[in-house]
Amino acid sequence: MASIASPTLQNEVKGERKSAKRVDIKSAYHTSHPQHPLKSRRGQVPDYADKKCLLCEKGFRQFHLCDVCNYSICSACMRNPPPLNIQCLKTHEHQLHLFSRLIDFTCNACGTQGSRSPYLCPPCNFIIHRECIDLPRVISINRHDHRISYTPHLGHRKLKCRVCRKEVDGFYGAYTCSKCPSFAAHARCATRRDVWDMVEREGTPEEEEIAPYE
Numbered sequence: 001m002a003s004i005a006s007p008t009l010q011n012e013v014k015g016e017r018k019s020a021k022r023v024d025i026k027s028a029y030h031t032s033h034p035q036h037p038l039k040s041r042r043g044q045v046p047d048y049a050d051k052k053c054l055l056c057e058k059g060f061r062q063f064h065l066c067d068v069c070n071y072s073i074c075s076a077c078m079r080n081p082p083p084l085n086i087q088c089l090k091t092h093e094h095q096l097h098l099f100s101r102l103i104d105f106t107c108n109a110c111g112t113q114g115s116r117s118p119y120l121c122p123p124c125n126f127i128i129h130r131e132c133i134d135l136p137r138v139i140s141i142n143r144h145d146h147r148i149s150y151t152p153h154l155g156h157r158k159l160k161c162r163v164c165r166k167e168v169d170g171f172y173g174a175y176t177c178s179k180c181p182s183f184a185a186h187a188r189c190a191t192r193r194d195v196w197d198m199v200e201r202e203g204t205p206e207e208e209e210i211a212p213y214e
């Protein structure tokens with residue numbers, strides 16, 4: 001087994017070059033799973049293994065598997081490991097830690113379900129999708145004339161999302177309008193590509209966008 005002792009990707013690359021002529025299963029350690037080396041495989045995913053990447057949830061043709069723990073990730077995540085720890089103060093006041101395993105959870109930031117590898121702040125019982133870590137703070141959407149801002153808790157107001165018309169659960173993050181107390185939008189709905197122009201407006205004056213509506 002071409003196992004490599006050091007848990008770095010640089011070593012994996014060197015190892016691949018050295019063994020390029022051998023047709024064996026390459027293996028390398030990954031920062032998200034330091035316990036065991038991951039074996040590179042192509043083609044059929046073993047029956048017991050998950051058919052999607054544990055880290056990014058994409059399907060794969062080539063994958064990297066720990067058959068001791070049933071831990072399989074895609075080549076993109078193998079090459080670009082997600083950070084094990086991340087600090088994003090606009091989302092959460094403490095450092096967040098990657099919890100790389102299958103786990104059903106409700107994301108604190110967006111209120112929707114996840115099935116794998118969230119980031120956690122254990123002291124706060126805070127749990128978040130990786131893709132929700134940089135939800136924008138202040139945005140303009142095509143369903144509302146004012147800017148809307150992210151709030152980590154909507155509170156006990158029974159409000160319907162202005163995008164999907166379903167109720168917004170006040171215990172999770174959502175977008176609100178400082179000028180319209182009845183406005184709310186789900187974090188995921190407000191940041192859809194057909195709703196948001198993908199520009200973060202925090203720190204820029206609002207007048208510029210108001211003008212075209214007058």
Ligand SMILES: [Zn+2]
Pocket residue numbers: 053054055056057058073074075076077078
């Ligand atoms: Zn992946």
Ligand SMILES: [Zn+2]
Pocket residue numbers: 033035036066067068069070071
């Ligand atoms: Zn393992």
Ligand SMILES: [Zn+2]
Pocket residue numbers: 107108109110111112128129131132
């Ligand atoms: Zn989320």
Ligand SMILES: [Zn+2]
Pocket residue numbers: 092093094121122123124126
């Ligand atoms: Zn915390």
Ligand SMILES: [Zn+2]
Pocket residue numbers: 161162163164165166185186189
């Ligand atoms: Zn919605």
Ligand SMILES: [Zn+2]
Pocket residue numbers: 144145146177178179180183
């Ligand atoms: Zn408004």
